Amino acid sequence: MGNLHGGSFQAIQEYFQQKECRFCSHPFKADGIQLLREEPGVLVVRVTCSTCGHPLGVAIVGTTPKTAKAQSTHPRDWTKRDRDRLVGLPPITYDDVLNAHQFFKSLDTDWRKHLPRVGKAS
Numbered sequence: 001m002g003n004l005h006g007g008s009f010q011a012i013q014e015y016f017q018q019k020e021c022r023f024c025s026h027p028f029k030a031d032g033i034q035l036l037r038e039e040p041g042v043l044v045v046r047v048t049c050s051t052c053g054h055p056l057g058v059a060i061v062g063t064t065p066k067t068a069k070a071q072s073t074h075p076r077d078w079t080k081r082d083r084d085r086l087v088g089l090p091p092i093t094y095d096d097v098l099n100a101h102q103f104f105k106s107l108d109t110d111w112r113k114h115l116p117r118v119g120k121a122s
């Protein structure tokens with residue numbers, strides 16, 4: 001208790017530390033993995049290779065919300081078994097990270113054109 005998000009972030013760090021940078025083939029290190037943003041059920045992390053400095057990208061990682069805030073959304077008649085079942089879900093999967101990475105990659109190329117034009121109202 002009390003370190004739920006920290007635990008998820010730690011899991012993400014551990015996950016990436018098992019991966020190798022595709023540019024220099026060194027494993028990623030914890031200090032290259034940065035928590036950018038934290039929302040209920042979602043962590044946004046940026047991963048950079050601290051050996052060669054090459055950025056891997058940004059990943060949105062879904063987590064299983066187990067915080068006090070999430071409890072209020074749980075139906076009151078949930079049994080302990082229901083909660084155990086959800087708590088047992090893995091916080092992240094390989095596919096989650098890859099999907100987020102690919103999503104961000106495609107977003108990166110053309111996201112600007114979705115932005116409304118701002119500025120001069122002439």
Ligand SMILES: [Zn+2]
Pocket residue numbers: 021022023024025026049050051052053054
């Ligand atoms: Zn590298």
